[in-house]
Amino acid sequence: MFGRLRPLFGGGGRLLAVVAVAAAVALGVGAGRGSASGGVLKVRLGGDAVSTRVVVDLDRSVKGQIVGADPRRVVLSLPGVDAPGALQGRGTGLVSAWSVERAGGAARINLSLSRDAVVKRRFLLPPGDGVDVYRYVVDLEARPGSQPRVAAAAPATVQTRASAVAADPRPRSTRRVVVIDPGHGGKDPGAHGAAAREKDVTLAAARELKVRLERTGRYRVVMTRESDVYIPLETRVAQARRAEAELFISIHADAGDSASLRGASVYTLSEQGSDRAARHVLNGENWVRDVNLPGRDASVNRILLDLTQRATRNRSAAFARVLLERIGDRTALLQRSHRDAGFVVLLAPDVPAVLLEMGFLTNPDDERALNDPKRRARLMDGVGDAIDAYFEHESRYAAVSSGQ
Numbered sequence: 316m317f318g319r320l321r322p323l324f325g326g327g328g329r330l331l332a333v334v335a336v337a338a339a340v341a342l343g344v345g346a347g348r349g350s351a352s353g354g355v356l357k358v359r360l361g362g363d364a365v366s367t368r369v370v371v372d373l374d375r376s377v378k379g380q381i382v383g384a385d386p387r388r389v390v391l392s393l394p395g396v397d398a399p400g401a402l403q404g405r406g407t408g409l410v411s412a413w414s415v416e417r418a419g420g421a422a423r424i425n426l427s428l429s430r431d432a433v434v435k436r437r438f439l440l441p442p443g444d445g446v447d448v449y450r451y452v453v454d455l456e457a458r459p460g461s462q463p464r465v466a467a468a469a470p471a472t473v474q475t476r477a478s479a480v481a482a483d484p485r486p487r488s489t490r491r492v493v494v495i496d497p498g499h500g501g502k503d504p505g506a507h508g509a510a511a512r513e514k515d516v517t518l519a520a521a522r523e524l525k526v527r528l529e530r531t532g533r534y535r536v537v538m539t540r541e542s543d544v545y546i547p548l549e550t551r552v553a554q555a556r557r558a559e560a561e562l563f564i565s566i567h568a569d570a571g572d573s574a575s576l577r578g579a580s581v582y583t584l585s586e587q588g589s590d591r592a593a594r595h596v597l598n599g600e601n602w603v604r605d606v607n608l609p610g611r612d613a614s615v616n617r618i619l620l621d622l623t624q625r626a627t628r629n630r631s632a633a634f635a636r637v638l639l640e641r642i643g644d645r646t647a648l649l650q651r652s653h654r655d656a657g658f659v660v661l662l663a664p665d666v667p668a669v670l671l672e673m674g675f676l677t678n679p680d681d682e683r684a685l686n687d688p689k690r691r692a693r694l695m696d697g698v699g700d701a702i703d704a705y706f707e708h709e710s711r712y713a714a715v716s717s718g719q
């Protein structure tokens with residue numbers, strides 16, 4: 316159980332403030348603006364000399380292509396898109412200047428680089444969640460060891476950052492990083508059944524899931540706790556972010572007022588929860604400080620964070636759907652089994668996260684099943700299947716148009 320009745324975010328006033336900031340940002344940041352009849356509406360940039368995000372607002376869907384990339388520039392072609400007027404502007408971070416031109420029935424976005432960089436990812440975000448335009452996003456990352464070009468007149472602070480990152484050329488494992496979070500522990504036992512305690516059942520289940528995942532050789536599994544210890548919720552989120560988790564699954568067991576209540580359910584982060592996460596990030600709080608939004612311009616950060624959160628929410632919801640599918644034939648499901656919540660452990664803005672309530676310890680059938688190693692392992696096998704399926708089809712879930 317997860318104290319779901321406790322309101323986790325402040326009153327409407329603070330939410331309104333966040334919305335107002337976001338609206339002001341949307342109006343103020345566009346460096347270039349085209350007519351509404353054109354294809355390219357606006358170009359926005361954010362980030363610093365290590366990673367920079369370029370967002371192109373469009374009135375239509377498009378399959379973009381990188382048609383030119385050398386150490387000095389990246390050219391993105393958007394076929395079938397108009398480029399009204401002369402859109403151009405000064406850059407930020409890795410981009411020293413940008414321009415949009417029409418070439419052969421396509422809009423071309425020219426990005427001059429202040430430093431040798433590569434396109435790390437790019438994707439199209441369709442309208443939704445209150446935004447009525449398409450957004451083509453290009454994430455640039457500095458090539459390790461590259462130096463800012465002197466001509467770019469990078470400020471001293473940027474130089475310092477760049478050299479700090481260049482000293483850390485981390486080889487990335489090809490294994491996907493999954494963080495399993497056994498709920499509760501130590502002084503916090505969680506829910507009680509007739510015999511079982513939630514903190515024991517969740518740890519046992521987490522261990523079974525870890526074994527199941529590691530057997531495939533495809534995952535690096537990190538547990539937020541390996542024994543009966545108390546770990547604050549914020550620490551669990553920080554652990555997931557430090558591990559660069561690609562998926563976070565928090566495991567719990569429920570308690571109900573009525574013994575007849577039973578079944579599993581899955582939670583993902585709600586819209587309000589995202590706003591709460593945004594406040595933590597923008598306040599620079601410790602457990603979410605190193606979100607990949609290094610620019611010092613808070614208003615641009617808000618936009619970038621917003622995009623990150625949308626993508627993360629999409630992925631979390633996609634995983635929740637697959638998870639319910641895969642465990643649905645192994646256990647009973649609670650009615651309305653996918654719910655939105657503002658649980659603290661789901662708050663990392665860039666880690667897809669779900670919270671699984673495996674069943675009700677207050678229901679005799681569920682408790683028996685959760686206390687039975689065989690049946691519990693069968694359930695965790697279903698969770699493992701869902702994780703396999705999620706990573707096999709991950710790109711489809713994230714609204715990614717095409718990779719490099």
Ligand SMILES: [Zn+2]
Pocket residue numbers: 316317498499505506513567568
């Ligand atoms: Zn719980």
